[in-house]
Amino acid sequence: MPKQKNPFWSFFASVYLTITLLVFTVVLSIVGTFIPQQDAAREFAQGIPPGLASFLQTMQAFDLFHSVWFFLLMLLLSLNLIVCSLNRWPLTWKQFRGAPLSGEEGLFRGLSPERIFLCDENVGTMTGRMEGLLNRKYRKISKTQEKEDAVIIYVERGRYSRFAVYVVHLSLQLLILGALMGAFWGWEGYVNIGEGETADAIDLKGGKGAKALPFTIRCDKFIVEFYKNGAPKTYRSDLTFLKDGKTIYQGPLLVNHPVSLAGVRVYQASYGSSPDGRASLAFVRAGQEEKIIKVGPGESFSLPEKEGTVQVVRLEENLMQMGPAVKILIRSGQGEVSFWVFLHIDKIREMNPGVTEQVPMFNPSLFKPYVFALKGMEERYYTGLQVSRDPGAPLMAAAAVLMILGLMGTFFSSHRRIWIKIQQLGGKTRISVAARTNKHPVVLEREVRQLAEKIKISLEKGST
C-alpha cells in the first residue's frame, strides 16, 4: 500500500499503539473508581484541600468517564482500529479469495510418514477415490494437474472465519459510536410524584436543570410489599400517561419492567412517603360510638352538636421519640384547648405511669367528655421514577450481537486448508497430505488425522 510511508498512517497502524491505548484506558478507569465521580464527587471535593479540589475539577477528574481524556482515548482507539483493519485487509482478502492450489513452497516437504501413503492404482483412479472421500465433508473440491503425472486436490473449511476479527473490531466501532450518540443526544433524570399528583418535567442527572417530557405522568397509586423477613418484595406504581389531557397509556410500572413511550423510558427507581400526609383521628364522646375522620394539617372539623371545632395544628412522624402524634386545637364555648394525640398512647402510659396527668398536653381526654385517639398516620407515598432516553441503545444491542458472533468466529473457528498430492513415483502412486491453518493447530491436526485414517481404510479396502 502506498499509504504505508505516511508517518500518520504508520503511527496509527501500530499494535503497540493499541496496547498503549488499552493500558491508558485501564489506568484511567482504575483512577475513576477510586476518585468519587459525578454526584458523589461534590461531597468528596469539600473534604479535601480547595487547591487540590479545583485542580481535580480542572482535570475533569470528577467525571472521568465523560471527560476530554476519555473521549480522546476512545477517538484514538477508534482511529487505530480503523487504520489497523484497513492495513491488514488486503492480505486477509488475498487469503480469503486466492486458493493457492499448488500451495506454498515446500508444502509437501518434511511431511510425517503418517501423512504419506503408497498404493498400486494409477493416479486417475486414486484422484477419483480421494474426491469421493472428501466430498462428504468439504463443500468445494478444487483440482489441478501438476506436471504430467501429478494431481493436487485442494479443500478448505472455515474460510469466512478470516473476517471474524474484523467483525469484532466493527462491533467495537459501533459500541463507541453508540456510546457517543447516548452521550450527545441521550439524557437521564429523576422525578418524584406523589399519589394522585402529576408531573410533566424531570430533574436531569448531575444538576443539569429540568427537562420537559413529551407527556404528563400521573401517579394513581404506589404500592410497596415486604417479605416476612422485612426485605422489599415489590415496588409498583400505577401510572397514567396523558397527552393533551387524553390518556395515552395506563398501567403498572415495576422494577425490571420499564414503560417505553414516545422514545422515552420510564423506570421504577425509588419511593418514599411524604411527611405531610394525613392522620386518621378517632374520637369518642362518653357513652357513644367511636368516629374516625381523616384530616391533614390545618384542616378542621366540627364535633357533634356544635360542641366545638377541632383543628389539626401539627402532624409529627415521631414526636420526642414517642412515635407519630398530631397536635389538635379545640375551640369551643369554654375557650381554646390544645394537646397532642399519640398513636402509641398505651405504650407511653405504660412506660411513664401518670404522664397524662402530669403533662396535660399529652392527655387525649383533656377536652371532656371526649377522648381522642390517633389510629394511624395516613402515609402518602410518592414514587421515584427514573426517566431516560438513549438513542444509542439499539446500536449497542447490534454491536453486542456482532461482537459475540465475531468472538465465536475468532476463537472457535479457523481457516483450515488441506492439499492432497497424488503422483506417480517409480511404478507406485504416492498420496501425500499437507495442511495449513491460520490458528488453532490442534484442531487442524485432529482433522488431518481423521482424514489420514479414512485414506488408510480406503486403501486397505481397495487392495483386498
Add this chain to the structure above:
Amino acid sequence: MTNTMILSWVTFLYFGAFVFYLFRLVFGKELWGKAAFYSVLGGLGAHTLGLLLRWKESYSLGIGHAPLSNFYESLIFFAWALVLLYVIVEWRIKNRSLGVFVLPVAFLLMAFASLAPNISNRIQPLVPALQSNWLTSHVVTCFMGYAAFTVAFAIGIMYFLRNIPLFGFIPEGDILDELMYQHAVLGFVFLTLGIMTGSVWAHYAWGSYWSWDPKETWSLITWLIYAVMLHARYVRGWKGKRMAVLAIVGFAAVLFTYLGVNYLPGLHSYLQS
C-alpha cells in the same frame, strides 16, 4: 438446611483432594493422584446435589429462585464452575499436576462461604431489582468466566514453578502455554457475555445499560487486560512467561472485580449481605 450441610462436607472433600494431589507430588505415586481425582469427582457430585437441593428448598420456602442471588451462593457457584472446568481439563490433558494449584482455590472459596462470619447462608427472597430472568444468565456467564480465568491463573503459577524439581511432572511449557491461552479465551468469551447480559439487565432495571458503577468499571478493566493478553499473543506472538504474568495480573483484576469493589460505593450491593 440440608444443602448447607452437604456443601460444608464438599469443602472437606476438596481439601482432601488438595492434600492427595500434594501427596502425589511429594511421593510420586499415581495412587495418590487417583485418590485425589475421585475425591474431586465425589466433591463435584455432592456439590451439584447441594446446589440442586438448595434450588428446590427455595421453592418449598415459597421464594423459589436459582441459587445465584447473594454472596454465599455466588461463592458456591464460583467453586462449582471452577471444579467442573478442572475435571474437564484433567480429563482432556490426562495430567493431574494442575490439581495442586486449582483445588486449594476451590477449597478456599467453599471455606470462605461457610466460615466467614458476615456471610449469610440463608436462602433469601429476591428483592425487586433481582427479580429478573437476566439474573441467572448474568451470574452464570460471569462466574464461568471467573472460573476459566482462575484455571488460567493456576496454569500461570504452574508455569513459573515447573522448573522446581518437586514439581517434576508438570507438562512441558508449550502445553501449559496453549492451555493457559485456551482458558484465557474461554474466560474472555464468558466475561464478554457476562458484561453483555449485565448491560441488558441494567437497561431494564437501572435505566441505563452502563452506569460506570465500580463493578462495571472493574469488569471492563478485567476485560481490557485479557484483551491486551490475547492481542499480545495473536499479533505479537507473546508466549510463555509473559503470558503467565498477564494471566496472573488478569486474575488479580478478577479478584478485585469480584471482591475488592465491594469496598467502593456502587449499585452492585446485593453481594454485601
